[in-house]
Amino acid sequence: MTEQLEFPWVPSPTPVDNAASRTGKPEAAPRKRPAKAPPRATSEARQAVERLNEALSQRIPGPVFLRITNNASSIISTRRRADGVLQVHLHHMFLKAPDSVVDALARWVIKPRAGFAGDVIDAFIRENKGLIQPRRRRVIRCYPRGRNYDLRDMLDEINAAHFDNKVEAYISWGQMPRKIQRRSIRFGSYSPRDKVIRIHPLLDQDFVPRYFVRYIVFHEMLHAHLGIAESESGRRSIHPPEFKRMERAYPDYERAVAWMENPENMRRLLRPRPRK
Ligand SMILES: [Zn+2]
Numbered sequence: 001m002t003e004q005l006e007f008p009w010v011p012s013p014t015p016v017d018n019a020a021s022r023t024g025k026p027e028a029a030p031r032k033r034p035a036k037a038p039p040r041a042t043s044e045a046r047q048a049v050e051r052l053n054e055a056l057s058q059r060i061p062g063p064v065f066l067r068i069t070n071n072a073s074s075i076i077s078t079r080r081r082a083d084g085v086l087q088v089h090l091h092h093m094f095l096k097a098p099d100s101v102v103d104a105l106a107r108w109v110i111k112p113r114a115g116f117a118g119d120v121i122d123a124f125i126r127e128n129k130g131l132i133q134p135r136r137r138r139v140i141r142c143y144p145r146g147r148n149y150d151l152r153d154m155l156d157e158i159n160a161a162h163f164d165n166k167v168e169a170y171i172s173w174g175q176m177p178r179k180i181q182r183r184s185i186r187f188g189s190y191s192p193r194d195k196v197i198r199i200h201p202l203l204d205q206d207f208v209p210r211y212f213v214r215y216i217v218f219h220e221m222l223h224a225h226l227g228i229a230e231s232e233s234g235r236r237s238i239h240p241p242e243f244k245r246m247e248r249a250y251p252d253y254e255r256a257v258a259w260m261e262n263p264e265n266m267r268r269l270l271r272p273r274p275r276k
Pocket of ligand 1 (some may be wrong): 219222238239
């Protein structure tokens with residue numbers, strides 16, 4: 001059995017909103033980006049790693065495997081491998097940790113969530129917060145111009161007509177998924193972190209009416225406009241009453257919903273097609 005403990009510091013990014021989805025069935029969660037490689041090991045750094053490994057091994061019973069990371073989302077994590085070795089991943093800030101902190105680390109690793117040890121570690125992480133590199137911004141490429149519809153034009157038009165030009169967002173056709181789900185489709189999404197609206201590429205077909213694509217763009221712009229509010233219970237409310245009210249007031253709302261609810265349209269949209 002393996003156990004995994006995480007000591008999170010930087011919260012993971014907000015998941016992308018699940019957008020106008022016909023069945024509400026979520027698609028795969030956003031893929032976790034691989035952690036960046038730790039800084040290049042100089043001989044000095046290697047010695048520091050060896051010293052820390054030694055110090056931890058003296059304090060922790062059983063074999064320990066230490067890995068130094070530059071991972072901003074998990075400063076400390078431990079995992080018991082199948083062969084019994086305790087794998088400890090630590091942010092490189094711990095290379096210069098004083099004995100008191102190494103003691104606390106060992107205690108925390110042996111008995112996770114140990115209160116006092118946790119406090120010492122917390123204080124050390126706070127002091128060394130500056131060593132945690134912010135996540136690098138991803139380069140996002142936008143492809144707004146499709147074969148049938150230019151999303152940028154559409155967004156600008158809707159922005160002027162319904163949002164007083166106040167929505168600041170990028171827009172792009174999404175990538176064609178390798179496998180099309182036969183039963184549901186997520187027409188669009190909005191990522192508050194990157195401010196990118198993505199529209200499903202299957203909507204860029206001539207039988208899909210312009211008013212329907214426009215409605216999906218409007219829906220995602222409404223997310224950008226209202227933000228993702230939290231309800232009183234602390235749960236994220238993706239489509240709060242205000243959202244629904246504004247969506248229903250959109251002139252094409254009813255015929256867009258009618259188009260979407262027509263099984264013939266959905267069948268056509270989701271039918272298997274030869275790969276190009
Ligand atoms: Zn939505």
